[in-house]
Amino acid sequence: xxxxxxxxxxxxxxxxxxxxxxxxxxxxxxxxxxxxxxxxxxxxxxxxxxxxxxxxxxxxxxxxxxxxxxxxxxxxxxxxxxxxxxxxxxxxxxxxxxxxxxxxxxxxxxxxxxxxxxxxxxxxxxxxxxxxxxxxxxxxxxxxxxxxxxxxxxxxxxxxxxxxxxxxxxxxxxxxxxxxxxxxxxxxxxxxxxxxxxxxxxxxxxxxxxxxxxxxxxxxxxxxxxxxxxxxxxxxxxxxxxxxxxxxxxxxxxxxxxxxxxxxxxxxxxxxxxxxxxxxxxxxxxxxxxxxxxxxxxxxxxxxxxxxxxxxxxxxxxxxxxxxxxxxxxxxxxxxxxxxxxxxxxxxxxxxxxxxxxxxxxxxxxxxxxxxxxxxxxxxxxxxxxxxxx
Numbered sequence: 001x002x003x004x005x006x007x008x009x010x011x012x013x014x015x016x017x018x019x020x021x022x023x024x025x026x027x028x029x030x031x032x033x034x035x036x037x038x039x040x041x042x043x044x045x046x047x048x049x050x051x052x053x054x055x056x057x058x059x060x061x062x063x064x065x066x067x068x069x070x071x072x073x074x075x076x077x078x079x080x081x082x083x084x085x086x087x088x089x090x091x092x093x094x095x096x097x098x099x100x101x102x103x104x105x106x107x108x109x110x111x112x113x114x115x116x117x118x119x120x121x122x123x124x125x126x127x128x129x130x131x132x133x134x135x136x137x138x139x140x141x142x143x144x145x146x147x148x149x150x151x152x153x154x155x156x157x158x159x160x161x162x163x164x165x166x167x168x169x170x171x172x173x174x175x176x177x178x179x180x181x182x183x184x185x186x187x188x189x190x191x192x193x194x195x196x197x198x199x200x201x202x203x204x205x206x207x208x209x210x211x212x213x214x215x216x217x218x219x220x221x222x223x224x225x226x227x228x229x230x231x232x233x234x235x236x237x238x239x240x241x242x243x244x245x246x247x248x249x250x251x252x253x254x255x256x257x258x259x260x261x262x263x264x265x266x267x268x269x270x271x272x273x274x275x276x277x278x279x280x281x282x283x284x285x286x287x288x289x290x291x292x293x294x295x296x297x298x299x300x301x302x303x304x305x306x307x308x309x310x311x312x313x314x315x316x317x318x319x320x321x322x323x324x325x326x327x328x329x330x331x332x333x334x335x336x337x338x339x340x341x342x343x344x345x346x347x348x349x350x351x352x353x354x355x356x357x358x359x360x361x362x363x364x365x366x367x368x369x370x371x372x373x374x375x376x377x378x379x380x381x382x383x384x385x386x387x388x389x390x
Contacts, residue, residue: 013092015101016324018113020375021081023330023368025120026338028074030361031067032127033338037345038354045203047130047137063358070365071128078124082117089114105169109182112165112189115158119192122151126199144204148213151196155216158193162186162223179238181253182325183231184260190224191263193217198270207278214274221267228260251312252328255305258298262335265294269342287346295343298336305332322374330371333364 035041041050051064092098102108126147130136136143165186197217204210268290272283317326337360344353 013088013097014110014324015089015113016110016327018085018089018117019324019327019331020371021078021085022113022117022120023327023334023364023371024074024078024081025117025124026331026334027361027364027368028071028078028124028128029120030334030337030341030357030364031071032131033341034067034357034361035064035131037341038349038357045126045130045137045140047134048132049134049137067361068132070361071131074365074368075124075128078121082121085117086114102165103168103172105165105172105174106178108165108168109185111161112158112185115154115161116185116189116192119151119154119158119189119196122147122154122196123199126196126203140203141205144200144206144209148200148204148209151193151200151213152216155193155197155220158189159220159223162190179235180250181235181256182250183235184228184253184256186231187224187228187260188256188263190220190227191260191267194221194224194267195263195270198267198274202270202273202277205277210274210278214271214278217267217271221264225264228264232257248312249323249325251309252323252325254308255302255332256328257301258305258332259335261294261298261301262339265290265339266342291339291342292347295339298339302332302336322378326371326374330364330368333360333367337361337364 032046035046035051039046039051048068053061053064056064101111130140194217197213197220201210201214201217204213269287272281272286272290275281276283337357340353340357340360344350344357
């Protein structure tokens with residue numbers, strides 16, 4: 001797989017391939033969220049020293065070892081893929097194809113996928129890496145300032161890119177009826193940026209660090225929510241004006257609404273913790289309302305999306321052909337599992353929800369493995385239609 005990714009032609013390079021590294025990073029975070037919110041471990045972020053291996057029941061021991069294995073494997077996959085793909089991206093960025101992509105309002109949201117992936121890398125270090133590296137867990141506050149500085153740099157670069165892309169959309173004429181759910185990569189990127197910033201605000205004990213992260217997160221977060229609402233309305237209007245469903249390479253993007261909702265819900269959750277820690281507020285009811293409402297929305301939307309995709313799964317998904325946009329199926333599954341862990345903590349610790357998180361995790365792993373095999377077989381060589389945005 002590594003060799004085949006290295007052989008990916010620059011001419012055919014598509015930044016949407018970063019959905020692969022993003023998916024791996026997301027899967028590595030699921031077990032961390034699972035341990036953090038379904039297992040009693042005391043205050044702060046959970047780490048491996050708090051799990052108590054050897055004192056657990058047989059089924060817990062087996063489950064927890066499996067979850068830790070997923071964290072290790074997918075953290076490694078995420079980091080390897082990120083290194084390879086960013087090396088390709090930097091070479092491709094100076095090409096004519098890169099400039100052509102940025103100038104096309106219907107496709108240029110694809111360039112946001114690398115931003116989402118690198119921000120996910122920060123969450124991988126805060127979550128899975130810190131989970132296993134106990135010295136890092138014990139000295140977490142010493143990493144807050146470096147994390148803020150790196151995140152602030154990404155904040156500046158991403159907002160600059162998003163505003164530039166929006167400017168292009170306003171300046172250049174295009175057929176609005178051809179837009180797809182791939183446009184939601186705008187709020188998706190801003191949501192990933194915000195959820196990481198609010199994490200720094202919630203974890204940071206230094207008031208200055210926490211306040212700076214919180215305010216910057218509000219800037220990116222309000223922008224992201226605004227774009228999510230505006231683009232959803234535009235996209236649904238476009239779909240209702242069209243005849244039938246879009247081309248099959250666009251079908252996976254129907255479910256991209258789900259990770260958007262998860263990111264903004266968790267951002268609100270973390271802002272609540274920031275207000276508790278730094279401002280002395282009591283946010284318990286707020287946590288319950290935000291997280292359960294978001295999870296309820298995702299539940300019916302997931303069912304709606306699967307209903308729309310029913311024919312696609314029966315006729316197209318299991319065929320030999322591969323579209324890079326199929327990587328868009330991983331993030332919604334990951335998002336649903338992660339948000340489920342939060343709901344388990346703040347709402348009702350029901351066995352059904354516990355089982356749902358585990359089953360969804362298994363589905364995410366199987367889905368990733370299936371797509372990885374397909375990606376390896378195709379060796380990154382895409383059809384012309386794949387160069388379209390999600």
